[in-house]
Structure formats: structure tokens, C-alpha cells
Amino acid sequence: MTVHSALPGHAGPVGTVHLVGAGPGDPDLLTLRAARLVMGAALIVHDGLVDPRILEMARPSARLVSVAKSRSRHTMKQEDINALLVAEALGGQDVVRLKGGDPFVFGRGGEEAEACRAAGVPVQVVPGISSALGASAASQIPLTHRDHASIVSFVAGQCKGLSEQDWSGLAGKGRTLVIFMGLATAAQISEKLMGDGLAPDVPVAVIEKATRSDMRVLRAPLAGLAELVADHAVKSPALIVIGEVARIEGGLADHTIRAMALEAEQ
Template sequence: MAQTEYATVHLVGAGPGDPDLLTVRAARLIGEAAVIVHDGLVSDEILALADPGAERISVAKQRDRHSLPQDQINALLVRLAQSGRSVVRLKGGDPFIFGRGGEELEACRAAGVPVEVVPGISAAIGSAAQAQLPLTHRDASSAVSFVAGQCKGLADQDWSGLAGKGRTLVIYMGVATAADIADKLIADGVSPATPIAVLENGTRTDMRTLRSLLADLGHLMVREQVKSPALIVVGEVAAYALALDVLAGWSAGAENGAEIIL
């Protein structure tokens, strides 16, 4: 088959869940696709925008369990495009922020398959907006870092330059490792009294936003039974979130850890 006969693979960001946050282009491509290869975090409301005759293939990933390994997902996208069918690879958030979109892009390029990337509102941007939590603020933060909480060698990571005064740290996929992350941040010099916010099910109807302090992060996850998908925001801006305070004795104005009660 000549390269000119290959269909285009569209790597489309589905945003954090609310279908109203899709780009116009994303919504159009979803409705036109012959095949939609989607993540588990893509909401039913967004999948409902697909043509009723479109084939839907779930490649949902959960912690320690993938329906398809990444290399097989890559091969699937190439195979579908080579068959001449229009393909939308629908990914939660933005394809290039912890979405492994770069790997899928490389696989398609290597096979001579044309690719288009359609950005989506990332989980961090969408969830923070819903919680009214400014990731940057002239009085509180001039830098933002996005990190993955399930990275290998977590204890070896140097977190000291990522969090602290004037900085915001957003942690994806950190529910299971939250206690270890908090311990490592504190060991690397971040104050235990640093405000944190946990944004669960961002932008969806069942979203929860919880505020506490870094020293309480691990306990909060257990006490509140936080489930994925959830983001952890560490920094002074977390105190701005429209949220439930879940640590007794703490308020947004707590200073120097004096009001931490664990």
C-alpha cells in the first residue's frame, strides 16, 4: 500500500472530562471518525459524540494493569491507518502531557502514517479552573511544574527545586504514592505547613476539592478515600482553592505550621 493511501491518525485531547471543554476541532473529528481508540478516562458523554456506526476500541490503562501494552497500542494505530480508516486516538487531558502521545506520534511517523495533533485542556488546567485555584498568582507563584507521581526511583528524585515559596507543583498520578511524595518533599526542605489541594475527578459532576497541608497529605488520601483520577497541587496557591478544608485547626492563613493538628 502506498503511503498516500494511509489515513491520518488524529491524536486528540479529550480534556479532563467535561464535554463542554472539548475544542471545536476535537468535537468535529470525534463525530467524523470511523474508529476511535480511547483511554479509560474519556467520559461517556464525550464518546457519545461519535458516529453511531464508529468502532470504539478501549485501551484503558490503570495502575499496574493495561488492556494493551503501549507498543501494541502504537501498532494498532498504524494498522488502522494503513487500512484506510479515519482514526481518532482520544486521550484524556492533552496528548502531550503524561499522555504518551509522543510515543504514538513517533510510531506513526516511523511507519509513514500521517499524524495530526489536536491539543486538549490538560487535567491540571481544567481541574484548577473548576476549583478556582490559580496555578500562578502575582503574590504567590511565578513558576509551575508538572510531575508524575508514579515515576521509578521516587525516593531518588530531588524535589527541592520544584516546590517551595513562589512555586507551584502539580502532581499527576500521585494518589498511591502521596505519603512518600510528602515525606520526600519535606526531606528536601519544603515546609510541612505548605498548603496543598487535592483535585479529584476534575471538571466532572462528582469533582471534589480538598485543602490541607503537606504534612497531612498521606493521611488525607486515606481518610477521605481519594480515588484516581486526582491531582495534587502543592504551593501557596492551593490556599486560594474553593474547597473543603479537611485538616482540623487549619485555615488558609495558617503560618509556620503552628496550626497543624495530625
């Protein structure tokens, strides 16, 4: 994978940490470099949202370490993940740190890269297709459109102090707002946006498990976002798209998505 380097004052070779984007789910959407790293890795440290089919690409002898996180349960704190990556690399092991979507779009890859550099560990970043771009393409909801939107904003919906964040100007006429990790705070998100003046009937699309066989696209007005998430028991990974583009339906692809959703519910 990588030629091991030497670190002054450290006995033995030092491995490289590869921060690899696994994309939105479908293994076919991995970059060639990401696929090669996964197939050749001796150690893969992966998030819980990485599609199992991607992990199945690893060689049988590879060690797979899950550091899955959820809103209510963390297998490992971020500080401990950083320490794990550094410790393995200082022990001479190359590490593939596999992250859903892109490592630098709400993936905390920046923090992991900083921790590695601070410890003298070489780090490389392999970009992946962001979940927002993958979900947009799979659902055929364009994030930008000549008639509807020329500005796109990405925000995290589970950050601390959600009510204190300034989202003014992020949604509205000519704009698309994409919310990551917003299922648990759907009610607060809709209240916040309407409180800032966004109309209750602004269209919303919730894209669940984008690019996967059980993908669903659910639609509602902004005022009905929380009810939509609850009534359909939407699970992560899911993205919320707010704006006029959410009205656009993808023809045959959209019918296929609906058919898959019906099959999943039966």
C-alpha cells in the same frame, strides 16, 4: 475526515492518526476540532479516563476501542497501542486516538506520534485543555498568583525510581507544584518533599474528577497528604497541587464543590 495518502511500497491508501486531547472531562471543554473529529470518526481508540459523555458524542456506527490503563492493570501495553494505531492506519482507516487532557502532557502522545511517523503514517495532533489547567479553573485555585507563585512545575508521581528523581527547587516559596498520577505514591511524595526541606505545613489541594459533576476539592497540609487520600478514598483522575495557592478557596464555586461532595457521600 482526511484525504488518504499513499505510502511508497505499500499497497492501498494510508489513513491518518489524529492524537486528540479530550480535556479534563467536561465535554463542553473540547475544542471545536476535537468535537468534530469525535462526531465524525469511524474508529476511536480511547483512554479509560475519557469522560463517557464524550464517547457518547460518537456516531452509532463508530467502533470504540478502549485501551484503558491503571496502575495495577493495563488493558494494552503502550507498544501494542502504537502497533494498533499503525496497523489500522496502514489498513486505510483514519483513527481518532482520544486521550484525557492534552496528548503531549503526560499522555504518551509523543511516543505514539513517533511510532506513526516511523511507519510512514500521517499523524496530526489536536491539543486539549490539560487536566492541570482544567482542574485549576474548575476549583478556582490559580496556579500562578501575583502574591503567591510565579513558577509552576508539572511532574508525574508514578514514575519508576520516584525516590531517585531530583525535585529540588520545584516546590517552595513563590512556586506551585502540580503532580499528575500521584495518588498511589502520595506517602512517598510527601516524604520526599519534606526530606528535601519543604515545610510539613505547606498547603496541599487534591482535586478529584475536575470539571465533572462529582468533582471534589480536598485540602490538607503536606504532612497529611497520604492520610487525606486514604481517608477520603480519592480515585483517579485526580491532581495534587502543592504551594501557597492551594490555600485559595473559590467562594461560591468552592461551596458548590463541597455540596456536590456531600451529596456524593450520602
